[in-house]
Amino acid sequence: MNINNIRHSLAHIMAAAVKELYPGVKFGVGPAIENGFYYDFALPSEVPLVSGTKKGLSLADLPKIEKKMKELIKKDLKFVKKEISKKEAKKIFKDQLYKLELIKKLPGKTVTTYQNGEFVDLCRGPHIKSTGEINLQTFKLTKTAGAYWKGDEKNPMLTRIYGVAFETRQELEKYLKTQIEAEKRDHRKLGQRLELFLLDEEIGAGLPVWLPKGAVIRKIIEDELYQKLSSQGYQWLYTPHIGNLNLWKKSGHWDFYKENLYSPIKIDEEQYLLKPMNCPFHVKVYNSKIRSYKNLPIKFAELGTVYRYEKSGVLHGLTRVRGFTQDDAHIICTSEQMAKEVEELVRYGLNMLKDFGFKEYNIYLSTRPEKYAGTLKGWEKATKTLKYVLGKLKLKYKIDAGGGVFYGPKIDIKIKDSLGREWQCTTIQFDFNLPDRFEMKYIDKKGKKQKPYMIHRALLGSLERFFGVLIEHYIGAFPFWLAPEQIWIIPVGSGHKKYAKQTSSQLAKNGFRCEIKDENETVSKKIREGELQKIPYILVVGDKEMAKKSVRVRERGKGDIGMMKLERFIDKIKKEIEEKK
């Protein structure tokens, strides 16, 4: 039994149930999807809904529908396939405007329908033989959503009901359990509990603030980037947060992304724009003097904070915000240098992700969209280069046909959050637009002016987004080298405070982040607190430790691992820093 057939059949059964409950409902489409199925409906405005809303169903309406579905399944209704002429189909679906639209667009002269019970649907199939094949315990309606007809926001919005379905009851239970587990690692909850970042209504939507502990991690990430990129020939830049609107008109961003830009600010008689990206500044730096082929490739890097207007409904914790900092860089090179540079970028991007513990990701290659800047020949060459590099590195990737940005093809590396949603981190993009618009040049061997190639790239993407995914990846239990508070020292009694202080300064001298917990609380209480705060090491010091210049070590996830000399403990953790464990 094919699970997709079951899921697809459940979509039909759900549609049949909805039709019985709300006569006059109009149907969109209802496919099987990962883990389940959905169906889109347009409900007649006069139907009484549990939710009391006029347009769409809400969660409160689902139990009723699920119950009706189970009744239909128990009737063991057969799925009957029929091939009919389009003319006939138009008659059957005369009240179904969306189905009529589908019939019109389908190729050929005939279409197929599936009937189970009294419900007939336009459908290519395949389906299960009969509803009786479905185990009542293996599916569940999970959520409602608004969804535009055909996914186009200009079209009317339909009500979508999602369900999950599996072959066995155990699988369904397992799935529901993992969802609950996933919620526990949600970076928004952990970010609050571990005091990593703050989102505040009064500050503004989508404008996260890094709290002290989050800021420690950010600084470590920034230092890591700074050090590594500097050693690879990158030069660092700092550029302003606003720039003359004319700059953005020239770059094309004003025309292309107006909807996502904040309104210009009037300063004296000029208009200034909050920067949505750093590129034009970097181009201006490049153009600030004459460049020779001998100096290429030139690599400019910046941790640039940018602001983009995102629609209110899309904001999401740290992963989708309105103000964020990109680990941005631009590589300006000759055509011959392209392949080598891209290869280095992909290699380095993956290494960086590995350092942060990400082993699972998906790579996408996005090709030319309909509307594009630059020449066809340039696009072909650049796309070929990207493919060549991915092939050479033996990386699996998916092609996102036409998914490139208007100014060039790109490679994206996406990592997953706790709920399996993918977030773009590394992106490597060709740009045929800015070199043109800003007339970038270099002098070649023969003393002639040439137009260079330009590559944009971000390895982590946005620091905010990366941090959000990082929190979920580690469930807040950051590896030792990243943990904002690495070590807690708990003196057993007040007589041990002095020794705790000595121990602490010894650790601090070696560069470790260490706190003495000498508040008026029990040892147990402090240990509990340390566990909840996911502190990598908790050291308890009392008479025994003092006498032997030792510490009693409690390791996160392992518990008490025994007493050891302080020097030995320091050696141990120094090694962990080196290994980025």
Add this chain to the structure above:
RNA sequence: GCCGAGGUAGCUUAAUAGAAGAGCAGCGGUUUUGUAAACCGCAGGUUGGAGGUGCAAGUCCUCUCCUCGGCUCCA
């Protein structure tokens, strides 16, 4: 932006339209603690905001802001 669901103290939450209450955290004491919550006390609220209906609003209505689940979008 659109379709739904929400917003009560720093956090987690209780309260048929009829006296806004608790636990944790915080603060003050007592206790000097040996591996996941010592004890006593104190303080903490314009129930997101504005307007409306009612004798009476956390609770009902309208608007608005923010958050959440989706859709569209994401340079």
